[in-house]
Amino acid sequence: GQQLNQSPQSMFIQEGEDVSMNCTSSSIFNTWLWYKQDPGEGPVLLIALYKAGELTSNGRLTAQFGITRKDSFLNISASIPSDVGIYFCAGQRGKTGANNLFFGTGTRLTVIP
Amino acid sequence: GAVVSQHPSRVICKSGTSVKIECRSLDFQATTMFWYRQFPKQSLMLMATSNEGSKATYEQGVEKDKFLINHASLTLSTLTVTSAHPEDSSFYICSASSPGFNTYEQYFGPGTRLTVT
Numbered sequence: 001g002q003q004l005n006q007s008p009q010s011m012f013i014q015e016g017e018d019v020s021m022n023c024t025s026s027s028i029f030n031t032w033l034w035y036k037q038d039p040g041e042g043p044v045l046l047i048a049l050y051k052a053g054e055l056t057s058n059g060r061l062t063a064q065f066g067i068t069r070k071d072s073f074l075n076i077s078a079s080i081p082s083d084v085g086i087y088f089c090a091g092q093r094g095k096t097g098a099n100n101l102f103f104g105t106g107t108r109l110t111v112i113p
Numbered sequence: 114g115a116v117v118s119q120h121p122s123r124v125i126c127k128s129g130t131s132v133k134i135e136c137r138s139l140d141f142q143a144t145t146m147f148w149y150r151q152f153p154k155q156s157l158m159l160m161a162t163s164n165e166g167s168k169a170t171y172e173q174g175v176e177k178d179k180f181l182i183n184h185a186s187l188t189l190s191t192l193t194v195t196s197a198h199p200e201d202s203s204f205y206i207c208s209a210s211s212p213g214f215n216t217y218e219q220y221f222g223p224g225t226r227l228t229v230t
Contacts, residue, residue, distance in 0.1 A: 042117075042206050042221035043157070088156060100147065101208075101219060103157045 004104035021107040022073040029091030032072040119222035136207030142187035143209035151204040
C-alpha cells in the first residue's frame with residue numbers, strides 16, 4: 001500500500017511547549033487529514049485539508065496542506081497533558097468519505113506535566 | 114451523531130477457530146465501510162473496502178478467504194477471521210462513510226482487540 005512517512009516517530013515535551021510534526025508521501029493526495037488515537041481506541045479526526053497550500057486551525061491545532069500535495073504538517077501550541085497520544089496523518093485521493101485513507105507511520109507524543 | 118460501534122471490544126480465541134467482529138453505524142446509513150488492522154505500535158493498514166450489497170474489495174496481500182467481509186445492510190458490516198492463528202492477533206478497526214454526509218469524513222469505531230492463543 002501507499003507509504004506515508006511521519007516524523008518524528010516520538011516526542012517528549014514539557015507541558016506548555018509547542019509541537020510540530022510532519023508527513024510526507026511519494027505520491028499526490030487531494031485530501032490530507034490528521035487524526036489522534038488514544039490507546040485502545042479508534043482514531044478521532046482533528047483537522048482536514050482540501051487544497052494545496054491551505055492552512056487550517058482547530059483550537060490549538062494548525063495544519064497545512066503542502067503545495068506539492070505530497071506533504072502536510074501539524075502544529076500543536078501550548079501543549080497540555082491530554083494531548084498525549086499517537087497522531088496520524090492520512091491521505092485520501094478523492095474528496096468524499098468513500099475514498100480509501102492511507103495512514104502515516106504515526107507520531108507518539110508524550111507531554112510531561 | 115455519526116457514531117460507529119464495534120462488537121466485541123476484545124476477544125480471545127483458540128488457534129484454528131473462527132471469530133466474527135461486527136461494525137455498526139448507529140445513527141446513519143453507511144454505504145461504505147472500511148476494515149483496518151493495526152499491530153502494536155504500528156499504523157493502521159487498510160484491509161478491505163466494503164460497499165453495501167457488493168463484494169468487498171481487498172487490499173493486496175490480504176486473503177479474502179481468510180478474512181470474510183459481509184456488508185448486508187446499511188448499518189452493519191461483519192469481518193470473520195477464519196481458522197485464526199496467533200499471527201492474526203491484532204487490533205481491528207472499522208470505519209464508515211455515507212454520501213449523505215457530503216464530506217470527506219470516515220467515522221471510526223473503537224476497535225476490537227483479537228488475541229489468538
